[in-house]
Amino acid sequence: MRYSKQKETILEIVNNSFDHLTADEIYLKARNLLPNISLGTVYRNLNTLKEENKIISFNSLDNKEHYDKAFIKHYHFICNNCFKIYDRKINDYKKLCSMLNIDENNTNYIDIKVYGICNDCSK
Amino acid sequence: MRYSKQKETILEIVNNSFDHLTADEIYLKARNLLPNISLGTVYRNLNTLKEENKIISFNSLDNKEHYDKAFIKHYHFICNNCFKIYDRKINDYKKLCSMLNIDENNTNYIDIKVYGICNDCSK
DNA sequence: ATGTAATTAGTAACCATTACTATTTATGAG
DNA sequence: CTCATAAATAGTAATGGTTACTAATTACAT
Numbered sequence: 001m002r003y004s005k006q007k008e009t010i011l012e013i014v015n016n017s018f019d020h021l022t023a024d025e026i027y028l029k030a031r032n033l034l035p036n037i038s039l040g041t042v043y044r045n046l047n048t049l050k051e052e053n054k055i056i057s058f059n060s061l062d063n064k065e066h067y068d069k070a071f072i073k074h075y076h077f078i079c080n081n082c083f084k085i086y087d088r089k090i091n092d093y094k095k096l097c098s099m100l101n102i103d104e105n106n107t108n109y110i111d112i113k114v115y116g117i118c119n120d121c122s123k
Numbered sequence: 124m125r126y127s128k129q130k131e132t133i134l135e136i137v138n139n140s141f142d143h144l145t146a147d148e149i150y151l152k153a154r155n156l157l158p159n160i161s162l163g164t165v166y167r168n169l170n171t172l173k174e175e176n177k178i179i180s181f182n183s184l185d186n187k188e189h190y191d192k193a194f195i196k197h198y199h200f201i202c203n204n205c206f207k208i209y210d211r212k213i214n215d216y217k218k219l220c221s222m223l224n225i226d227e228n229n230t231n232y233i234d235i236k237v238y239g240i241c242n243d244c245s246k
Numbered sequence: 247a248t249g250t251a252a253t254t255a256g257t258a259a260c261c262a263t264t265a266c267t268a269t270t271t272a273t274g275a276g
Numbered sequence: 277c278t279c280a281t282a283a284a285t286a287g288t289a290a291t292g293g294t295t296a297c298t299a300a301t302t303a304c305a306t
Contacts, residue, residue: 002303038255059182107239116230161286
């Protein structure tokens with residue numbers, strides 16, 4: 001595996017963002033730094049970074065894959081009305097794993113999504 | 124809303140299956156019962172049935188939506204190697220909700236997916 | 247310096263899902 | 277039992293996120 005400025009840039013964009021960016025949004029941000037980067041390169045590197053467990057991804061109501069930092073233990077609340085994605089803390093990750101009978105040795109990633117109506121929309 | 128044989132058939136196929144069928148698989152099964160049913164009808168009714176909370180769906184590694192019964196409290200273990208989807212029991216649903224600070228009043232559906240390597244593949 | 251294999255840019259293709267429209271059909275009123 | 281009407285369907289075309297492909301570029305070891 002060789003160094004590439006493109007891959008490094010993509011990882012930084014995901015790690016420095018507080019949103020849940022789609023491939024297209026990451027592509028647009030990357031173009032500010034590397035004007036010639038191509039969308040295919042973004043997709044390929046996102047998939048590689050996932051395999052290396054450096055980032056995670058999940059699908060949302062817009063039917064697009066959203067990319068996120070790997071090292072923060074949290075889950076997502078997704079509003080069925082406004083489609084916004086909220087981060088929610090997981091206080092006791094160990095306890096959660098034991099409740100779900102999860103063997104952490106053969107487990108890679110736990111993806112929890114809670115769908116409902118957010119506070120803004122229920123007003 | 125009017126009765127339709129197509130919608131009833133689609134709901135029965137999902138409820139009687141022990142798999143996690145995709146729209147295309149449901150379409151093929153439905154064609155055995157209603158030879159002229161169209162794929163668009165399957166997709167439209169699956170979306171309607173979801174809105175009515177009669178079925179649920181989730182996205183998997185094949186990047187297809189999988190449809191499942193709504194009334195069984197369980198989560199899914201997805202193997203990163205063979206892409207198989209396993210059902211896993213949730214013993215104490217109430218406790219899980221309280222651990223995640225979930226307000227059941229504004230919550231529709233909890234989608235939990237655990238990714239890893241299944242027993243068959245780790246041999 | 248130079249060879250080479252990994253990576254990229256740019257474009258074309260793929261395919262799951264949705265949109266569209268003419269036709270069919272469930273249902274209620276007379 | 278008609279008949280009007282609006283909801284639902286069948287069949288097909290279009291959409292759009294993602295992947296595949298290929299010639300050119302580039303990191304890196306020798």
